[in-house]
Amino acid sequence: MRKCARAWSFLFSVVVWTIWESMNEKVFKDGAANVSQAEDMVCFRVAWWFKNLGKGSSDSITTLIWKIKEGCINSTITKSRKAVEWVPPPNGSFKFNVDGLTRGSPFQAGIGGVLRDHKGKVLFLFSNNIGIHDAVTTEIMSLAKACFLCLGKPELCGKIIEFVSDSMLIVSWINGRGIESIKHFQMIYDLHNQISSIDHARVVYCSRASNSFTDMLAKQGFEGGREILSWSVF
Structure with a gap:
């Protein structure tokens, strides 16, 4: 290279x-x-x-x-790089940042995500256009995509995985603090069960500033239209 x-x-x-x-x-x-x-x-x-x-x-x-x-x-x-806002997970665990983006009327939507290890190495990323969805549905689908991909990767079985979203609303719903939207109830219920099926997995909130790389992946998916899925060797 x-x-x-x-x-x-x-x-x-x-x-x-x-x-x-x-x-x-x-x-x-x-x-x-x-x-x-x-x-x-x-x-x-x-x-x-x-x-x-x-x-x-x-x-x-x-x-x-x-x-x-x-x-x-x-x-x-x-x-000379100063302290960074993205904080790596503990040694031996993984952090999966996700994000969703909507624009226009009706809302065209894109999602993106990046999986890193405790050294900050990018192990996996995805980016794709998911069609027409509202902002809340888009954020839920970004998390669902990350969970689905992790469940299909044997190398992650039994590992500690932290799913990270900059949507405080979705994170609170997933963590059982009351779902206020009837429209999204079933999606949240299914996603909660999906996450629960992954050993040592949890969903946490992060600021948008520390999630900007994933935001860029969501924009790439929104604008590019073509799905990107890329795994690295563990």
Whole structure:
């Protein structure tokens, strides 16, 4: 990956694009600048472009992300990085951040998610358009997708998995604090049972600022229309 000029040729444009997005988030949405999340976005975009728009690669997108990070490990930016808002899970456990996005009327929806280990290594990510849904349904479906994928992966059997969403409403419903929506009752009930079937799994809330990489995956799914599913080697 270090010697691939084509992959690194994308880097300047991707960095400029990501900085522009981060500044918009800070100025127009009163968000907080987050160097670690911006770095994740740059790595994902370079990997995706290289995989889909370049000459292609036999590596998965998650493996390419890890190789890009290794290629940057000696950079001054990495060395001077300040404390990050994304907090890794305890040693030997996993954190699965998810997010959903809706736009327009009727609402077109996209979902995204990223699974990381205690070292912050990206093990899996998904991004896809799910059609027309309201915002609450979209957030529920992002969690349901993550649960479904974990249940289908034997390597995660018996592991501690923390599912993370920036929707305080959905997290409170999943954790049994009363479902106020009749429309979404069955979906929440089914999702609660699905999560309960995973040993040592729980659902927690996080701020939007610490979930920006997953937000970008949801936007990619919304805009791209094409599903992205990429596992790395455990």
